[in-house]
Amino acid sequence: MNFSGKYQVQTQENYEAFMKAVGMPDDIIQKGKDIKGVSEIVQNGKHFKFIITAGSKVIQNEFTLGEECEMEFMTGEKIKAVVQQEGDNKLVTTFKGIKSVTEFNGDTVTSVSLHSQLGGPSTWGWVGRWVVGCQGRHEEQ
Numbered sequence: 468m469n470f471s472g473k474y475q476v477q478t479q480e481n482y483e484a485f486m487k488a489v490g491m492p493d494d495i496i497q498k499g500k501d502i503k504g505v506s507e508i509v510q511n512g513k514h515f516k517f518i519i520t521a522g523s524k525v526i527q528n529e530f531t532l533g534e535e536c537e538m539e540f541m542t543g544e545k546i547k548a549v550v551q552q553e554g555d556n557k558l559v560t561t562f563k564g565i566k567s568v569t570e571f572n573g574d575t576v577t578s579v580s581l582h583s584q585l586g587g588p589s590t591w592g593w594v595g596r597w598v599v600g601c602q603g604r605h606e607e608q
Contacts, residue, residue: 469510470558515532530548536550557569568580
């Protein structure tokens with residue numbers, strides 16, 4: 468499966484509690500909680516480029532499956548991460564005690580992030596849909 472495409476967030480769960488727990492300032496959390504961000508994915512073999520746009524904030528990260536890379540975290544901090552592919556439709560990212568599983572099914576993407584070291588609400592999940600009209604998303608031949 469080729470993961471290339473543009474996905475827009477439809478719903479989120481535990482956004483505020485999770486962002487607060489990972490160190491996001493309250494004013495930024497309040498600004499971002501109702502934004503329906505867009506994630507654009509460009510895949511070339513095992514190399515990926517993710518462009519995440521939430522309001523005026525744009526984060527761009529590139530990585531190769533299975534290799535450690537440096538990514539920009541939501542707080543603006545640079546972190547070391549590794550992304551693995553599981554099965555045909557999942558990307559699993561591990562960084563800073565967080566495991567994020569992103570699953571692609573048809574035109575729907577579901578992402579759940581779990582922080583292993585947090586007390587209280589330690590998960591954040593969102594569901595997005597493929598933006599109609601986006602070119603590039605297809606099954607590999």
